[in-house]
Amino acid sequence: MDSTNTQPKWQRRKDARPAEIIEAALDVFAESGFAxxxxxxxxxxxxxxxxxxxxxxxTKEDLFRAVVHHAVSLHLQSIQQISLGFEGKLRELLPLMLNSAAGRIGNSRVxxxxxxxxxxxxTFPDLxxxxxDNVVTKMLQLITGIISDAQQLGEIRPGDPALYAFSVLGPLVAGALFREMFGLSSPYAPDLQALAKQHGETIIRGMLISNGEGQ
Incomplete structure (x- = not known):
């Protein structure tokens, strides 16, 4: 007999309800829209x-806020974990982060x-x-900080780190929205992980000082 969970069944069910509601709301919002x-x-x-x-x-806005936090926070945490304690250079880190983001975005309702x-x-500016506040700011802050650190180490060319962050994230965001809007039947629907790999290699070559030579 499993004695690891001593909570009564009714109590466990009650504690699970917010998560169940959020999961259901994620599906309803994605299928029907907010209005x-x-x-x-x-x-x-x-x-x-x-x-x-x-x-x-x-309110419905409160529920949407919880849905966004639930749908995105785990993905952001996973990407953040890759960068924490990473001791290599940006040319090694950035492709790993883009690949992780592509895999998670491609298999989610984000x-x-x-x-x-x-x-x-x-119509609903609160959205x-x-x-x-929960997605864009956190992701841009993460990438901007990483690029700024790499600039201080002399690895990345001078330039606005926030603008570099837009350059890094833009193609993957565009690819995900393309697939969402036009579906996978379009001949131009990108494979997100292939896009992340190619874009990672391209942007790194453009950002590195002398392509990493003479450092």
Missing amino acids: AAKLGDVAKRAGVVKGTLYRYFA PALARLVISESR ATIWH
Whole structure:
């Protein structure tokens, strides 16, 4: 008999409800968009009554914020972990990070959420704020900091680290949105990991001082 979890079954079920609601909301938002998503549909998919949903999330915006945090935080943490304690040079680190990001983005609902924000942020400006604060800012801060450190070590050419960060991330973001908008049936739908590999090699050659020579 497994004695490692002594919580009553009903208590474990209660503790799991916020995560179940968030998972259900992720699917509903991705499929229906923000405006058309109904909290009743989220509750039904999560297997709870609507009143239970409101115990955890007072508004649809609160639920969307939780969905973004849940959908993105694990991916960001994984990419951050690659950089923590890495003792090699940027030309080795950056391709690893891009490859990890491509693999995770390609197997997640993150592009669907990004498309939702783009299409509905004029009507619901809070969506853009949530996405900016929880996704864009964190990713740009991470890459900008890494590039700035590499510049101080004399590995990367002079230039605005934040603009370099846009150059690093832009193609992968564009590729993910292309696949989300036009589907994989398009002959131009990119393989994200192949894109990450080729782009990583290209941008590193452009950013390195003398292609890494004479350092």
